[in-house]
Amino acid sequence: MAVQPRTGDWLDLFERELAGEPWRDVPARLAAVVDAAVVRHGTHGYAGPVMLVHAATAPNAVLRTLPALPPALWRPSLAAAWAATAAVTAAYAPAGARALPPAAGPELDEVMARALDTGDAHAIKFIDTLSDAYARSGDPALLAVAARSVEQIAAD
Numbered sequence: 001m002a003v004q005p006r007t008g009d010w011l012d013l014f015e016r017e018l019a020g021e022p023w024r025d026v027p028a029r030l031a032a033v034v035d036a037a038v039v040r041h042g043t044h045g046y047a048g049p050v051m052l053v054h055a056a057t058a059p060n061a062v063l064r065t066l067p068a069l070p071p072a073l074w075r076p077s078l079a080a081a082w083a084a085t086a087a088v089t090a091a092y093a094p095a096g097a098r099a100l101p102p103a104a105g106p107e108l109d110e111v112m113a114r115a116l117d118t119g120d121a122h123a124i125k126f127i128d129t130l131s132d133a134y135a136r137s138g139d140p141a142l143l144a145v146a147a148r149s150v151e152q153i154a155a156d
Contacts, residue, residue: 026066026074026075026077026078027063027066029078029082030059030060030062030063030066030077030078030081031063031132031133031136033059033078033081033082033085034056034059034060034063034129034132034133035133035136035137037052037055037056037059037085037089038056038129038130038133038142038145039100039142039145040052040055040056040089040093041053041055041056041126041145041149042100042101042141042142042144042145042148042149043097043098043099043100044089044093044094044097044098045148045149045152045153046094046098046152047092047093047094048092048093048094048156049122049149049152049153049155049156050122050153050156051088051091051092052088052089052092052093053122053125053126053149053153054084054088055084055085055088055089055092055093056085056126056129056130056133057125057126057128057129058081058084058085058088059081059082059084059085060129060132062077062078062080062081063081063132065077100141100144100145101141101144101145101147101148102144103140103141103143103144105140105141105142105143105144105145105146105147106143106146106147107143108127108130108131108134108143108146111127111143111146111147111150112124112127112128112131114147114150115127115150118150118153118154120153120154122153123149123150123153123154126146126149126150126153127146127149127150130142130145130146130149134146
């Protein structure tokens with residue numbers, strides 16, 4: 001027997017929020033989830049760097065596959081990606097944030113080379129995802145997040 005969400009549950013609220021949105025908003029919403037998870041890794045990744053990678057890479061994988069999915073699956077895919085990000089964050093993020101690293105960071109290709117040098121699939125996946133967020137925003141603070149995250153993932 002499937003458990004149905006009660007009125008007022010987070011799932012019900014999420015479904016109501018999505019209810020009148022056009023399909024074209026799904027990619028932007030997924031990108032926003034990815035971007036937020038990338039930044040959150042910069043402030044909270046110190047506690048579970050490998051596990052928190054998935055909070056960003058899971059919705060990014062969904063975002064990349066949207067063009068291959070029928071539009072009827074876009075909203076359920078967004079809901080699943082958001083739920084996965086929320087669950088990973090709730091399970092592995094510490095209560096306290098650390099300050100973002102100073103905005104000056106190495107160039108993205110240098111950080112990707114560092115990730116590749118570690119041989120750690122999580123470091124590589126995270127920097128690949130971060131590069132998508134960086135392409136959307138151009139925020140140099142993400143370069144510092146990238147460098148810090150590779151170090152934390154490699155040490156974990």
